[in-house]
Amino acid sequence: MxxxxxxxxxxxxxxxxxxxxxxxxxxxxxxxxxxxxxxxxxxxxxxxxxNFNATGLVKSSTHKIGVIIPAITNYYFSTVITGIQEVAQSKGYNIILYITNDSPELEKKIVYDLSLSSLDGLLACVSSPSDACKHFQELIDDGLPVVFFDRVPEEINISKVMQDDYNGAYQAVKHLIEKGYEKIAHITGPKGVFLTENRLRGYQDALQDHNLALDNKWVVYSGFSQKDGESDVAQLFTENLKTPDAIFAVNDRKAIGAMVALKRKNIRIGAEVGVIGFTNDPICEIISPTLSTVAEPAYEIGRKSCELLLTHIKKSTFIGEEVVLSGELIVRESTSRV
Amino acid sequence: MxxxxxxxxxxxxxxxxxxxxxxxxxxxxxxxxxxxxxxxxxxxxxxxxxNFNATGLVKSSTHKIGVIIPAITNYYFSTVITGIQEVAQSKGYNIILYITNDSPELEKKIVYDLSLSSLDGLLACVSSPSDACKHFQELIDDGLPVVFFDRVPEEINISKVMQDDYNGAYQAVKHLIEKGYEKIAHITGPKGVFLTENRLRGYQDALQDHNLALDNKWVVYSGFSQKDGESDVAQLFTENLKTPDAIFAVNDRKAIGAMVALKRKNIRIGAEVGVIGFTNDPICEIISPTLSTVAEPAYEIGRKSCELLLTHIKKSTFIGEEVVLSGELIVRESTSRV
DNA sequence: ATTATTAACGAGAACGTTATCGAAATCACC
DNA sequence: GGTGATTTCGATAACGTTCTCGTTAATAAT
Known part of the structure; x- marks a missing residue:
């Protein structure tokens, strides 16, 4: 011992x-x-x-915050965590990592097993659809400060930090239209996620505002991975008589999957079919052709979420606040017609 | 309250x-x-x-393990952490993340501030050069179970988990030689790191075993980043009269930096200059030309490290063990002469 | 009927720390 | 030189749990 x-x-x-x-x-x-x-x-x-167990016991504060996140093996999430970690560390807080693998069941189990008293607060990016977040609601009702980031549940009334998905998507699609693309498809994530719904609305509104018709066949729902992007494109190009001349992907990974699928079909990216993503993964600059995208402020989202949570922890009367950070359109080769 | x-x-x-x-x-x-x-x-x-503070206090075990890592925004480290996290979670342990940003000073501060009694064990990938790990030695002397992974300090006698850097490097260089490249340069990391020294030895031995001359001018030391790879190549191609016809990079990020630099010089990768990396970052398959590399068992390293630490924690008499996991040569376009 | 055995529970100490209260000891002040 | 204020410190109770003993009551064995 x-x-x-x-x-x-x-x-x-x-x-x-x-x-x-x-x-x-x-x-x-x-x-x-x-x-x-x-x-x-x-x-x-x-x-x-x-001995932090002893101090935590007597002061009923542990200086630990939990972070629940679907995965960390991608640019966006690992950057968010880096931001969180930096703020936390500078204020003397430790972060405890929980990875859900995008599984609602695992998320539920993690949240349920969470010991409220050994955590001062919680940051969460949810895997479950918005309407199935009872487990989080219970935590909040029990008095644990919680801040959601990126994928936030719709109904829960609490602090949330996210990027401006609607406007980002709108800008991306507007850019495609201005480049002369007219038959624009959207490959998105699962239904019922706030983030994807917002990007979808941005896509739809941009089309309507520019007098382009909406076609439900050109919106493909699936997961968030590169493989999903590949299969989405396969679906788009087999099911439809009219094939699209541009693709707006819900994130860069799916956009890259789309590019892979297009290359396999010997379709020239940009010239024949434009592709734009969302995130600004460093891979965008490395892939050929380079990928246009909407840059998400991942690092800032991490920092802001953590700062917000810390003020929550300090003053328990703090009212929920919604922070929306705007992205930036980044134009590269994949949306160039020449 | x-x-x-x-x-x-x-x-x-x-x-x-x-x-x-x-x-x-x-x-x-x-x-x-x-x-x-x-x-x-x-x-x-x-x-x-x-209340885990209370249980931890009375049982003097916290079910928390610390993970000290230079960064998490890259494929290798985030995959290692995923492996660690999975094993830890399945055994009821939580992981607390510390990010050093590759700064020896920050690492020192983190280790020094670490509360032994609120951690059951520690996993660490060191940023400091091998000869400056006194701070870790103190922790170990005080009785905290520690397992090092990837970048391990040389002298400390304790469990270590790493990939077979020597043989991986040897295979990579042997592959270049077999492809007909003869003037092979090596862009590596900082001096005094066990991992880079091993890869360097593999490089040197492979050259010698195939009767190729060693030239110190063709070994460039710098950091681990893509930018470092770019500047290393710039240096290689300006300083030397004889320019290399192949580059072995200490990791994929530097290899990609090298590719970027070569493309900028309009040098055809593969045909004129072969490039091979180390890691098998998913980006290898996406970049054009696709990048040959030595696949590191990142996920397995994470799992094994955590498993080893847990047995350490269980039986305090457990003797240090060195685990070496072998990598796998993966041949792609960047080392093809046609 | 008496004793041994077991099942089910309670009392209280302990873990390492902080917080409250009070007791000395020192000092200043008129 | 007595009073009050201040400085410095110690005893002790908490925090929420587990663990070691007891203790009681019910059951089994003789």
Whole structure:
């Protein structure tokens, strides 16, 4: 059994009380400079490190925040986490990582097993469809500060941080139209997710505002992965008599899947079929042709979410706030007709 | 101040003792089925969740393991973490993430501030050069189970999990030679890192075994990033009268940087200059030409590291073990002369 | 009927820390 | 030199759990 130096050991070694040691290690408002110095030296010598279980127990605050996220093996999420981590670390908070693998069941289990009392707050990007977030609602009702980011549930009234999906999508589609594409398809994520619904609305409104017809056959729902992008395109080009001349993908990974599928069909990207994504994954600049996209402020979303959560934790009366960060259209080769 | 239902609240509500409630919530060896049922129902009703600070305090085990890693925004590290996380989660452990940004100073600070008593173990991929790992040694001396992965310090005698860097590098260079490349340069990481030294040795031995001369001018040391790869190639092609006809990069990101630099110089990759990397980042298959590489078992390294740490935690007498997982040569277009 | 055995539960200490309260000891002040 | 204020410190109760003992009541064995 491991045993580390405690405050008691220091007290015994110096022949003073634990209360004095405790004071010396924190604020020195009630301890003489001499004993304070003695204590600090002894602590250093004995490799003393505070036991956060004990402090957490008595102060009922743990300086730990949970982060629930579908995956981390992609640019967007890993960048968001980096932002979260930086803010948390600078304020003395640790982050505990939970990965749901985009499985609503696993998410539910994780949230249900979550020990409220060993977490000061929670950041979450949900995998479940918006209408099935009871498990989160319970946490919030029990008083745990929660901030949602990116994929946020619609009904829950609490702080949310997200990019401007609607306008980003609108800009992307408007760009396609301005480039002269007219038969624009959209490959999106699963139904019932707030984020995808917003991008879909942006797509639809951009088409309507420019007098282009909506066709439900040109909207393909599936998952978020590259493979999904490939199969979506396969579907688009077999099912329809009229094939699209441009594709707006819900994210870069699906856009890349689309490009792979198009290349396989020997369709020239840009010249014959324009492709635009959403995220601005670094891969956009490396793939050939380079991929136009809407840059998401991933890092900023991470930072902002964490900052918001920390103010939530500080003052429990804090009211929910919705932060929308805007993206930026980035034009590259995949939407160039020449 | 938040207050959650505790074991005491359940006891009071049911008019029984806390000891009985505690027993009912864990093993039922000493409690009647009826009261057990009552307790479980009440716990459910009151949204009771165990307080891990309290359990951690009394059992002096926290079910938390720290993970120290330079970054997470790349394929290799995020995949390793996913592997770690899966094993940890399945065994009821949580992971706490520390990101060092490849800064030895930050790493030192993190390790120094680490509370031993609030962690059951530590997984670390070091940023510091091998000879400056005193901060880790202290932790280990104090009795914290530690497992190093990927970038491991040389002297510290403790469990380590890594890929077979030497043989991977050897295979990569041997492949280049077999393809007919003769003037093979190596762009590597910083000096004094175990991993890069091993890959360098593999490079050197492969050349020697095939009767090719070593030239120190063709080994460029710098960082691990894509930008570093670009500048390394710039350096290679300006400083040398004889320019190389192949480049072995210490990782895929640098290989991609090299490709970018070569393309800028209008040098045809493969035909004129072969390029091979190390990692098997998914981007290898997306970039054009596709990038040959040595696949690292990132996911397996994460899983194995975590498994090893957990056995360490279980039996404190466990002796350090070195695990070397082998990679796999993957041949693609960037090393094809046609 | 008496004793041993078991099943079911309660009382209380312990884990390492902070917080409250009070007790000395020192100091200043008139 | 007595009073009050201040400085410095110690005792002790909490925080929520588990664990070690007891204790009681019911059951089994003689």
């Amino acid at each position: 491991r045993r580390f130096a405690t405050i008691k050991d220091i007290a015994k070694a110096l022949g003073i009380s634990v209360a004095t040691v405790s004071r010396a290690l924190r604020d020195a408002y009630d301890v003489s400079p001499q004993t304070r110095k003695l204590v600090l030296e002894k602590a250093e010598e004995m490799h003393y490190k505070p | 938040r207050r959650f239902a505790t074991i005491k609240d359940i006891a009071k509500a049911l008019g029984i003792s806390v000891a009985t409630v505690s027993r009912a919530l864990r093993d039922a060896y000493d409690v009647s089925p009826q009261t057990r049922k009552l307790v479980l129902e009440k716990a459910e009703e009151m949204h009771y969740k165990p």
